[in-house]
Amino acid sequence: MSIATPASSDLLRRTFLEFFAQRGHEIVPSAPLVPQNDPTLMFVNAGMVQFKDVFTGKDRRPYQRAASSQKCIRISGKHNDLENVGVTARHQTFFEMLGNFSFGDYFKEDAIAFAWELLTKVYDISPSRLVVTVYNGEGGFPADDEAAAIWRKVTGFGDDRILRLGLADNFWTMGDVGPCGPCSEIHFFHGNEPDVARFGEEPRIDGTGWTEIWNNVFMQYERVEKDGPLVPLPAPSIDTGMGLERLASVLQGVTSNYDTDLLRGLVDKAAELSGKPYTGGSADDDVSMRVIADHARTAAFLMAEGVMPEKQRREYVLRRVMRRAIRHGHRLGIDRPFLHEVALEVVRRMGETYPELRDRRELIARVTEDEEVRFRSTLKRGMKILDERFDEMRSSGERTLPAAAAADLYTTYGFPLDLTQVICAESNFGVDVQGAEAIIKGAGEADGPIDPTAAVDPAHREARAKLAQPVVFTGYEHEEGDSEIVAIVRVDVQGEGDRARKVRALVERAEAGATVEIVVRETPFYAESGGQVGDAGEVTADGARVEVKDTQKPLTGLVVHEGVVSEGALAVGQRVHLAVDHAARSATRRNHSATHVLHWALRKVLGEHAQQKGSRVGPDVLRFDFTHNRPLTREEISRIEDLVNEKVLTNAKVTTEILPMDEARRRGAMAIFEEKYGDTVRMLTMTPEVVELCGGTHACALGDIGLFKITSEGGVAAGVRRILASTGLNALAYARGVEAELARARQVAKAQGGDLAEKIGKIVAHERELEKKVAELERRILEGAGPAQGGGGGIDAMLDGARDIGGIKVLARRVPDGTNPGALRDLAEKLRDKLGDRSAVLLGAAVGDKAQLAVMLSKAATERLKAGELIKPIARIVGGSGGGRPDMAQAGGTDVAQLDAAIAALYTEVERALAP
Numbered sequence: 001m002s003i004a005t006p007a008s009s010d011l012l013r014r015t016f017l018e019f020f021a022q023r024g025h026e027i028v029p030s031a032p033l034v035p036q037n038d039p040t041l042m043f044v045n046a047g048m049v050q051f052k053d054v055f056t057g058k059d060r061r062p063y064q065r066a067a068s069s070q071k072c073i074r075i076s077g078k079h080n081d082l083e084n085v086g087v088t089a090r091h092q093t094f095f096e097m098l099g100n101f102s103f104g105d106y107f108k109e110d111a112i113a114f115a116w117e118l119l120t121k122v123y124d125i126s127p128s129r130l131v132v133t134v135y136n137g138e139g140g141f142p143a144d145d146e147a148a149a150i151w152r153k154v155t156g157f158g159d160d161r162i163l164r165l166g167l168a169d170n171f172w173t174m175g176d177v178g179p180c181g182p183c184s185e186i187h188f189f190h191g192n193e194p195d196v197a198r199f200g201e202e203p204r205i206d207g208t209g210w211t212e213i214w215n216n217v218f219m220q221y222e223r224v225e226k227d228g229p230l231v232p233l234p235a236p237s238i239d240t241g242m243g244l245e246r247l248a249s250v251l252q253g254v255t256s257n258y259d260t261d262l263l264r265g266l267v268d269k270a271a272e273l274s275g276k277p278y279t280g281g282s283a284d285d286d287v288s289m290r291v292i293a294d295h296a297r298t299a300a301f302l303m304a305e306g307v308m309p310e311k312q313r314r315e316y317v318l319r320r321v322m323r324r325a326i327r328h329g330h331r332l333g334i335d336r337p338f339l340h341e342v343a344l345e346v347v348r349r350m351g352e353t354y355p356e357l358r359d360r361r362e363l364i365a366r367v368t369e370d371e372e373v374r375f376r377s378t379l380k381r382g383m384k385i386l387d388e389r390f391d392e393m394r395s396s397g398e399r400t401l402p403a404a405a406a407a408d409l410y411t412t413y414g415f416p417l418d419l420t421q422v423i424c425a426e427s428n429f430g431v432d433v434q435g436a437e438a439i440i441k442g443a444g445e446a447d448g449p450i451d452p453t454a455a456v457d458p459a460h461r462e463a464r465a466k467l468a469q470p471v472v473f474t475g476y477e478h479e480e481g482d483s484e485i486v487a488i489v490r491v492d493v494q495g496e497g498d499r500a501r502k503v504r505a506l507v508e509r510a511e512a513g514a515t516v517e518i519v520v521r522e523t524p525f526y527a528e529s530g531g532q533v534g535d536a537g538e539v540t541a542d543g544a545r546v547e548v549k550d551t552q553k554p555l556t557g558l559v560v561h562e563g564v565v566s567e568g569a570l571a572v573g574q575r576v577h578l579a580v581d582h583a584a585r586s587a588t589r590r591n592h593s594a595t596h597v598l599h600w601a602l603r604k605v606l607g608e609h610a611q612q613k614g615s616r617v618g619p620d621v622l623r624f625d626f627t628h629n630r631p632l633t634r635e636e637i638s639r640i641e642d643l644v645n646e647k648v649l650t651n652a653k654v655t656t657e658i659l660p661m662d663e664a665r666r667r668g669a670m671a672i673f674e675e676k677y678g679d680t681v682r683m684l685t686m687t688p689e690v691v692e693l694c695g696g697t698h699a700c701a702l703g704d705i706g707l708f709k710i711t712s713e714g715g716v717a718a719g720v721r722r723i724l725a726s727t728g729l730n731a732l733a734y735a736r737g738v739e740a741e742l743a744r745a746r747q748v749a750k751a752q753g754g755d756l757a758e759k760i761g762k763i764v765a766h767e768r769e770l771e772k773k774v775a776e777l778e779r780r781i782l783e784g785a786g787p788a789q790g791g792g793g794g795i796d797a798m799l800d801g802a803r804d805i806g807g808i809k810v811l812a813r814r815v816p817d818g819t820n821p822g823a824l825r826d827l828a829e830k831l832r833d834k835l836g837d838r839s840a841v842l843l844g845a846a847v848g849d850k851a852q853l854a855v856m857l858s859k860a861a862t863e864r865l866k867a868g869e870l871i872k873p874i875a876r877i878v879g880g881s882g883g884g885r886p887d888m889a890q891a892g893g894t895d896v897a898q899l900d901a902a903i904a905a906l907y908t909e910v911e912r913a914l915a916p
Contacts, residue, residue, distance in 0.1 A: 006252040009262045010353065012123075013069050013244055016098045019118050020067035025100060028068045030354075032608070034305050034314070042314050043073040047099030048217075048239045054103050055179050055219060055237055058662045064105040069244065070097045071354070073298060075317055086290035086328075087282075089204075089249075089256035090211055092263075093321060094298040096244040104235025111216050111238045112150045115186060119214070123251055127155065129189045131196060131210070135171050135182035136164035141230070144170075144182040147218065151184070160196060172217045172239075179233060183217040188246075190255045208255060214242035256280065258290045262349075266293035269345045274332035288328035295325035296342035297350075303343075303364045304356040306609025306627045308719025309371045319371070320416055323379075326372050327419055330379060337376070340368035359607060367629045367719050382415035383423070390427050399428075403435025410440055459504035460554045463487040463519050470557030472522035475535070475697060476656070479580040483520035485572050489560065491515040509571045517560035518546060518570070524580050525561055527553035532592055532696040533618035534562075537580040544568030544576075585697065586704075587619035590727040593654060593686065593699040594644065594708055595624050598725065599670075600690045601643035602626055605636055613720050617696070622725045629719045637710050644708045647687060651703030655685045669693050707731040795827075799834055803907060806914040808861050809835040812842045812906040814899065819845040821852050821890060828856040829888075840865060842874070842906040844899050851878040851899045853891045855906075862886040870909050877902040 007015075017027050031050035035041045041049065047070035053059035075093045084091035100114065119125045132151050137143025143164070151162050164170075173180040187199070191208040199210050217239040221230040248260040258267055259280065270292040271278040278289050302318050309319035322339065329338050343364050351358035389405060392398075401424050409415035417440070421431050466487050474481050490507045492515070510516045518539055525548065528534035534551030539561060548563040561578075570576070595615050602610040606628055614625040632640075664683045665671070670692045684694045686702060699705055706728035716722045726734045742756065751759035802811040811831060815824065824843050832841045839858045844851065853874060855867045867889035868882075875882040875891035878898050882891020893902075 009244060009248045009260060012247055012251060013096070013098065013353070015122060016118070016242075017067055017069065019122060020065075020100045020114070023065075023114065025065040025067040026061075026063035028066045030069060030071045030096075032305050033071050033073055033301055034307060042317065043075065044070065045072050045074050046070070047072070047097040047241050048101065051101055051103070051239075053662060053666060055239070056222075059666050061103065064103050066101045066103075068099055068101075070099060071301060072097050073302070075298070075321065085294050086287040089258065090246060092245060092257065092294045092297070094294065094301055098242045098244055098247070099240050100238070101240070102238035104237055107220075107236050107238060108147055108218050109150050111218070111240065112147065112154055112184070115214060115216060115240070116154050119186065123247075125188070125250060129194050131161045131163060131187050131189075131199060132157070133163045133165045133170055133185045133187070135184075136166055139167045139171070141167070141171060141182070144184070144218070147182065147184050163199065172215075172219075173223070179219045179222050179237070180230070181218045181220040181236070183215055185212045185216075186214040187211060188213050188250050190249075211246060211249075213246045213250060214240065216240045258293065263290075263293050263297075265349055266296060266342055266345055269293075269342050270329075270332070273338045273341060274329070274334050276332060285332060288332050291328045292325045292339070292342055295321045296339060297346050299325070299339070299368060300343040300346040300357060300364050301354070303367055304354070304360045304609065306607070306611045308367060308627050308629065310717065310719065320418065322368065322371050323375050323416055323419060326375050327379065327422070330376075337369050337372040339372050340365045343368045356608075360609060363609070363629045370629075378415060382409055382420075385409065386420070386423055390429065393429060400430040400432055403432035403439055406431050406433070406436035407439035410436070457504050457554065459489050459506055460558060460560070462506050463489055463517075463560070464555050464558040467519070467521070467557065471520070471559040473524075473526070473559070474522055475524040475526050475580065478524045479582055479585060480578065481522065481524045482575060482577050483522050485518060485520055485570060485574050485576055487519040488570060488572055489517040489519070491517060491562075509569060510565050511569045512565050512567055514565045515563075516546065516565060516570070517552075517562050518548075518576075519558065519560055520576065520578065523551075523559055523561070523578055525551040525559065525578060526580075526585075526697055527551045527559045529553055530694065530696050531595075531615035531617055532588065533616070533621075535580045535588075536584050537578070539563070539570075539576050539578050541568070541570060541574050541576045544570050544574075546570065584619040587728060587730065588617060589697050589699045590705045591617040591619070591622040591725075591730075592694075592696045593702065594622060594705050594725065594727045596684065596686060596690055596692050596694065597644045597647050597702070597705075598624055598640070598708075598723065599626070599692070600647075601640045602628075604643055605639050606632075620730065622727060624723045624725070625716060625720055626723070627719055628721045631715070632713050632721070637713060641708060641710055647690070648702045648705045648708060650687070651701050652687050653701050654698050656698070657683045657685070659683050664693060667691065704728075707735075709734055795830060795834065798831060802835060802839075805907065805910050806864075807838060808864070808910065808914070809839040810841075810907055810910050811835060811839070812903045813844075814903055815843050815845050817846040819852070820847065821854065824852055824854045825856070825888070825890065828854045832856040832858055840867075840870070840906070840910060842870075842903060844903040846896045846899055849894065849896060851880065851893045851896045851902065853878070853882065853893075853902065855884075855889045857887045859887065865910065865913055870906070870913065873909055874902050874905050877905055 021027050028050070031044055033043050035044055035049065044050070047068055048055065050070070051066065054061055071094070073094050085093055100111075102111065119130070120127055132155070134147045134151065135141070135144040148162050148164070151157060155161070170183050170185065171180070172183045187210045189195070189210050201209055218236065219239060220233055220236040222233050223230055245257040245260060245262055248262055249255065249257050252260050254260060257263060267278055267289050270289040274285070274289070276285050279286055299318060299322050307314055307318050309315060309322055325339055344361070347357045347361050347364060351361070357364070386409075389401060393401070401420070406417060406420050409420055410417055417433065417436055421433065424431050463486070488507050488510050489504050490510060492503045494501055494503050504517070525535040525537060526532065528551065535548070536550065537548045539546040539548060544565065545567040546561070546563045547566050548561045550562045552560050552562060554560060595617055599612050610626050610628050612624070612626055616623040658680060661681050664681050667683070668691050669681075669683045681693045682695050683691065684698060685691050708725060708727050709731040710723055710725045711734055712724045714722055745760075746752070746756050749756060749759045749763060798813060799811065801813065802809050815827065824845055828841045828843045831843070832839050835841065837858050837860045840861050841856045842853065844853045846852070853871060855871050857865055857867045866886045868884045868886065871882045871884065871889040871891045875893055878893025879895040880891055880893025882889055884890055
């Protein structure tokens with residue numbers, strides 16, 4: 001069979017998968033872009049990632065052949081295509097990789113035959129436009145003569161079309177250790193006449209030249225130790241990868257990936273938003289449109305998986321990508337938020353193939369627009385600062401932006417360093433990037449302080465040195481135990497208030513009244529980590545007692561019990577008894593176990609993007625932060641509570657196992673990317689659906705949690721929400737508190753039974769009616785028509801005192817104190833209209849202990865004056881601030897004594913504003 005060209009990318013993808021399904025391959029869905037249980041990778045960057053453990057023999061699947069179309073991002077680490085995006089015809093940060101895999105089944109001969117049949121028979125690519133490469137045998141590895149012979153047999157090519165390349169091009173390794181082997185690439189020529197002599201040249205911007213379209217990796221060796229010898233694998237395997245975008249460019253008859261149906265629609269959307277034509281060349285505008293198209297895809301797919309733009313790790317990578325796209329939109333002259341529109345075009349075009357895009361359509365649009373609105377203000381500030389620096393540098397003859405200036409743009413204004421580089425380059429300036437990165441890193445903005453142990457107190461280092469081995473934690477099994485005091489750290493406070501600081505020193509003995517940190521060889525006390533607070537309790541010996549308020553781990557291997565010696569005295573070398581506060585530990589266990597079930601319920605209700613971003617659990621607190629970009633509805637909160645409580649009612653046993661990290665991953669344990677894990681981990685299983693890695697203390701069974709109740713939900717950062725909840729007796733206390741509050745409300749409202757809401761509704765409606773009547777009375781009094789004015793004077797009398805300043809009638813008056821801001825504004829509007837089409841009015845009143853001001857300008861007056869600018873200096877006189885539109889502004893202040901002076905200042909401010 002063969003397909004007609006040009007063929008859609010959807011058809012090419014489907015044809016690839018059907019081809020291999022017909023040849024006994026299991027069609028495996030794309031793995032998420034965020035690696036599951038693999039903290040070594042920031043993003044999935046190849047089709048083989050989800051099969052990594054299968055290749056190494058650590059995992060087994062019920063099939064030996066597989067094929068997939070894998071979502072990939074290459075934007076960090078070894079594979080980073082960011083700087084090439086938009087500049088070349090074939091680089092993207094996001095792409096789809098088509099791949100077929102053999103796990104100890106077929107090897108080179110079948111892999112090569114499959115590839116050649118699919119490309120030349122099914123996709124109908126002319127063999128005259130193809131060349132293949134094989135490994136030449138350098139670096140101590142044998143040449144892949146076997147693959148060359150197979151290619152000759154299958155294709156009829158001679159040595160002029162079967163090229164031999166070295167380690168960098170044709171030998172694949174997973175890393176310093178692991179499976180590896182030679183690979184064979186298939187290259188296609190874009191252009192009129194294939195020219196093998198040009199092979200190896202980077203394709204031109206128009207795409208003309210040789211481009212790799214498919215790589216077949218022959219995994220036949222394993223390196224067990226770094227720099228060790230290669231050992232033949234008992235079951236050689238196949239791993240291949242072909243970029244869908246590159247294949248589409250070949251079969252759709254275009255020379256650039258950006259002209260395929262996968263990307264051209266997004267490029268055209270960027271062109272439409274900018275109001276400029278896309279020519280497909282190397283002009284700056286064309287590059288910017290391609291960058292926007294690519295980056296919008298990457299952003300949409302990452303947000304669909306719950307990655308939100310923030311300051312840490314992969315979240316910062318997303319923010320960086322989005323801000324690069326926004327910057328290119330700004331460069332194109334797009335002066336409003338636009339990136340969300342391109343992201344929605346991604347959803348429209350790819351949502352059928354990847355339903356997660358459609359499911360999170362509103363989230364993607366909202367987060368993208370919010371991020372752009374925030375960054376545009378940052379961009380404006382940063383550009384202004386850079387323009388000023390450029391003027392100074394041109395005057396002084398400098399050509400490089402100093403490190404301090406570049407670092408300050410990032411640490412103070414959030415202006416990315418790579419963006420500073422781009423803008424400087426556009427103005428022919430360099431940047432001291434290395435120096436700026438050192439400053440940023442030292443400020444803790446990148447990977448933390450240069451010396452991560454710099455903040456460790458010397459006394460803690462000395463205490464750790466007294467331990468032959470790390471402090472042993474026995475608290476998983478016990479809440480009490482005996483041990484020996486190894487060190488006592490006395491803690492004294494010097495200074496007061498903000499200047500107070502703790503001074504620590506090792507001592508041999510501590511008397512009653514001393515604040516201390518006790519170090520023992522083994523302890524049942526849990527030291528704060530992983531979001532769980534440290535245990536409280538007591539340490540006792542003959543005639544001595546320490547009330548432990550907290551337990552901390554200031555240094556790896558060191559646990560300190562913080563407290564006060566309440567009785568007797570303690571000495572180094574003394575045997576002591578340690579007892580954890582049982583009630584507090586039990587409440588903490590309940591709360592901690594509940595967070596894991598909550599994490600599962602959030603993903604179940606909101607989607608897989610609802611990932612943990614932080615937590616804090618203790619006896620009185622259950623706080624859980626997660627990725628989501630809108631408030632939870634009442635129905636969603638109820639559903640989450642129901643799911644958690646349904647799990648609790650199963651009373652499933654909570655089990656923990658110590659496992660190798662690879663085994664825990666294989667069994668589906670969820671790992672938090674930001675956490676650091678060792679080779680051995682503690683896996684927590686509550687039910688088959690709730691399996692996570694955690695080192696904290698937990699309930700023995702889910703029933704121990706008792707009632708689970710969410711007490712509040714709100715936002716804490718862009719794309720991050722926070723839930724506070726209660727369990728057990730805390731949840732009971734919360735419910736009783738709500739009942740008591742309802743009882744008080746019924747008593748005050750004089751409501752009986754279930755009519756409280758109805759009664760409150762009537763009270764509120766009555767209050768609104770009274771407010772309307774009061775406002776109307778205030779208006780009549782101010783206008784001189786009410787009884788307080790005796791019916792005389794009226795609003796016309798208030799026009800006395802208006803002054804003509806530069807052709808504008810200006811009036812400033814104080815009205816009766818107590819006038820509410822709404823009435824003040826309404827009267828100022830009426831006075832402005834009475835004065836005519838060139839007028840300005842300021843009214844002021846004292847309301848309690850606050851001064852209130854309102855300014856109104858006619859439309860004609862706004863051509864020369866702005867209400868928002870007039871009111872700011874006037875507001876400062878009463879110790880306040882204000883602002884508003886060109887025709888209306890309001891302000892308030894706390895210095896009522898200066899109200900008259902502030903009102904009179906209107907005339908001075910108008911004169912100043914109109915001065916030539």
